Amino acid sequence: MPQNSVTLLSIGSLLVVVASSLSDHVARRRSRRVPRGAAERSPSLYELAYLAGGVRRVVVTALAALARAGVVRFDTDGHVQVVAVGGREDAIEADIIHRLSSRDDRRPVTELCAEMPESAAITALAERLTRQKLLLPAAYRPPVWSRRLLGLAISIAGAAAVISILTGHLLGAVLAVVAVGIGVVAWRRGVRLNKAPLTDAGNYVLANTLTRNRQGEIPGMADVAVAMIGSSGLINPEVRRGLQIAEAFPVGNAEDSWTWKPTQTPPKDYAGGSGDQFGGLPPGAGLI
Numbered sequence: 001m002p003q004n005s006v007t008l009l010s011i012g013s014l015l016v017v018v019a020s021s022l023s024d025h026v027a028r029r030r031s032r033r034v035p036r037g038a039a040e041r042s043p044s045l046y047e048l049a050y051l052a053g054g055v056r057r058v059v060v061t062a063l064a065a066l067a068r069a070g071v072v073r074f075d076t077d078g079h080v081q082v083v084a085v086g087g088r089e090d091a092i093e094a095d096i097i098h099r100l101s102s103r104d105d106r107r108p109v110t111e112l113c114a115e116m117p118e119s120a121a122i123t124a125l126a127e128r129l130t131r132q133k134l135l136l137p138a139a140y141r142p143p144v145w146s147r148r149l150l151g152l153a154i155s156i157a158g159a160a161a162v163i164s165i166l167t168g169h170l171l172g173a174v175l176a177v178v179a180v181g182i183g184v185v186a187w188r189r190g191v192r193l194n195k196a197p198l199t200d201a202g203n204y205v206l207a208n209t210l211t212r213n214r215q216g217e218i219p220g221m222a223d224v225a226v227a228m229i230g231s232s233g234l235i236n237p238e239v240r241r242g243l244q245i246a247e248a249f250p251v252g253n254a255e256d257s258w259t260w261k262p263t264q265t266p267p268k269d270y271a272g273g274s275g276d277q278f279g280g281l282p283p284g285a286g287l288i
Contacts, residue, residue, distance in 0.1 A: 006164050010175035013157040017179040020153035021186035024146040028190060029200065031143055038133035038201035039208075046092055048209060049227035050125055051134060051202050054257035057230065058125070059116045060243050062092050063109075064226045067239045071097065074109070074242030081106035091121035109246045117256050134202035147190065154183035196258045203260075210262055229262055 043051065049061040063080065066072040066088075073083045082101055088094040099115060100107055116122060129135035157179035164172035198206070210228050225233030231243035 006160075006167055006169040006172040007175070010157075010160045010164055010169075010172035010179070013153070013160040014175050014179040014182075017150075017153045017157050017183040017186075020146075020150040021182060024143075024150045024186060024190055027143040027146040031140075032136065032199045034133040034199045034201050038199065039204045041132055041134065041201075041205060043129075043134070043205060043209070045223060045227055046090070046125060047129055047134075048206065048224065050122070050129060051198060051206055052228050052260040053230065055117050055122055056113065056247065056257035057227065058092060058122055059096070059113050060230060060246050061223055061227045062090075062096055063243060063246065064231075064234060064239060065223045066093055066096065067236070067242075068223065072100065074238055075106075076241075078108055078110070078242070078245050079106055080109050080112065080242060092119065092125070095119050095121050109242055113246050129202070133199055134205060136197040136199055140197065142190075147187075150183060150187060150190075154180060154187065157183060196260050198260070206260055228260075230259075 045065070046058050046061060049057045053060075063072065067074065069084075071082065071084045071088070071093075072080050074080050080100065082097060088097055096112065096116075099112060126135060130137050157176050161173055161176035161180060164170075164176055206228065209224070213224050213228065226243075231240050231247055234240040234243065
């Protein structure tokens with residue numbers, strides 16, 4: 001095959017991969033777009049925890065709050081026990097206390113975590129976030145056409161790389177390999193994005209809350225750092241060790257828990273912006 005033809009094939013495959021990657025990214029962002037007003041909501045502590053990490057993060061945050069209040073204590077053997085009696089106003093905290101109290105006030109953290117996906121309070125929490133347009137509905141499916149197009153483009157680039165190598169065209173091989181690399185990165189990024197079932201508004205709310213917390217603007221939510229980033233947001237080493245056990249334990253199905261990548265928004269308030277192709281949210285806010 002003439003060298004010019006091989007080079008043109010590689011350049012063409014590179015352009016196709018770039019175009020397919022951008023198409024897949026835009027299609028996925030648009031599928032998560034919701035009305036602008038959803039980004040103006042102010043979630044509660046456990047709503048933030050669910051958005052940031054699903055069921056596991058809610059359990060970790062609730063245990064941190066209960067430990068800080070002196071209601072539960074973590075033992076060095078991975079157990080958590082009730083050390084103070086008293087009703088809790090929050091339904092999730094009350095559910096955890098009830099489950100601990102039903103087993104002599106002391107249970108392995110992993111055993112408690114395994115039961116929490118069945119909690120009616122957490123189910124109601126997820127339903128509320130879905131109604132508020134911060135969490136994607138269970139029936140949500142990302143666009144299929146854009147993934148197929150990207151997969152086809154990667155295959156074309158791979159074929160161009162093989163042809164270039166077999167015919168000894170170095171430039172064509174380099175261009176085709178670069179195209180494959182771009183496509184694979186775009187593909188993996190799409191897979192990572194799907195792990196957190198958040199709308200654009202949900203991503204923005206988390207990023208905005210994290211920024212405000214780090215600037216000291218949320219003094220009334222002592223455990224917001226745990227809700228946003230997990231046990232690493234704790235100072236108490238004993239509680240942190242206990243919660244790290246909970247974080248390492250699989251909770252429910254794979255889709256019940258995820259990890260939101262912490263992202264801070266710019267200091268300017270964009271919530272009331274004039275709007276853009278992503279429903280009025282700042283470009284790149286809370287990207288995963």
